[in-house]
Amino acid sequence: MKASSxxxxxxVLAGLVGMSWGIVMAVSHDHAAMPAHAHLNLLGWVSLFLFGIYYRLHPVLDRTMMARAQVGVWVAGTILLTVGVGMIHSGRPSGEPFAAIGSIIVLADMLLFGWLVLRQERAATAA
Ligand code: HEM
Known part of the structure; x- marks a missing residue:
């Protein structure tokens, strides 16, 4: 599968889970998990969709293993960060290592994405 797909x-899956989570919070009047809901929606739905648009705009990059790996690592980091933040805000401090590792993973992966973008834009300028 291409990185964009x-x-x-x-x-979309992250958006569905994040929005359902939002409805559960609203109905139960328990907003404790709000930071985890926000991270899942912004890292999972918004950021991933934006990565997909960039890759779709650059078909050669879209077919590379590196772009697919960038997406896969982002998904793993987002899951870890969301679970960790959710645990911390529901009174389980044992979630801290998950949140810490997840945050380092998504930061490192954003650096990888930045490098892919820089390489792509340099090539586009030279062409
Ligand atoms: C069915 C859709 C959604 C529902 C029912 C929902 C529900 C909620 C609820 C109940 C809160 C807690 C508000 C508070 O305690 O002040 C919240 C916070 C938040 N949600 Fe959602 N949400 C939905 C979709 C989304 C989406 C799609 C995004 C992002 C793309 C998003 C991002 C956020 C953010 C950033 C906050 C934190 C706001 C703050 O700090 O005041 N939500 N949401």
Whole structure:
């Protein structure tokens, strides 16, 4: 599967889970998990969909293993960060290592994405 397709499909799944989570919070009047809901929606739905648009705009990059790996690592980091933040805000401090590792993973992966973008834009300027 191309990196863009992977991003779009997983982004929609994350959006569905994040929005359902929002409805559960609203109905139960328990907003404790709000930071985890916000991270899942913004890292999972919004960011992944934006990665997908960039990859779709650059078909050569879209077919690379590196782009697929970038998406896969982002998904893993988002899951870890969301679970960790959710645990912390529901009174389980043992979630801290998950949140810490997840946050480092998404930061490192954003650096990878930045490098892919820089390489792509340099090539576009030179062409
Ligand atoms: C069915 C859709 C959604 C529902 C029912 C919902 C529900 C909620 C609820 C109940 C809160 C807690 C508000 C508070 O305690 O002040 C919240 C916060 C938040 N939600 Fe959602 N949400 C939905 C979709 C989304 C989406 C799609 C995004 C992002 C793309 C998003 C991002 C956020 C953010 C950033 C906050 C934190 C706001 C703040 O700090 O005041 N939500 N949401």
């Amino acid at each position: 992977l991003s779009f499909v997983i982004a």
